[in-house]
Amino acid sequence: MPNIKSSKKRVKVTxxxxxxxxxxxxxLRTEIKKANIALENSAEDKTNAVRVAIKKIDKAVAKGILHKNTAARKKSALDKKLAAGA
Structure with a gap:
């Protein structure tokens, strides 16, 4: 544990x-898994599941949790699976 006050605060905030x-x-991972399962099973709500997953991905990018290129790759993979199944 650090001795300096600002370092102690940094530990707590982190x-x-x-x-x-x-x-x-x-x-995010849960929603992506749900979307993939919906796509594999050709569920009726697969477009909605993909839409929700993409929304979660975009929110993660906005919060700085995912890199924008990683998000683009994940969204592209979901769109590709959706188009192949449609």
Whole structure:
């Protein structure tokens, strides 16, 4: 544990921010998995599932959790699977 007051605060802030980022990241992964399952099973709501996943990806980019190129790659893969199944 650091001795300097500002360093102590940094440790606290980092742990809080890491927890927040982790929840966003796990929600994102869950939505992507749901979209992939919907696409594989040709579910009726597959377009909606993909739309929700893409929205989550965009929110993660806005919060700085994902890089924009990573987001573009993930969105492109979902769109490609959706177009192939349609």
């Amino acid at each position: 742990t809080v921010k890491s927890a927040q980022n982790k929840t966003v990241r796990t929600d």
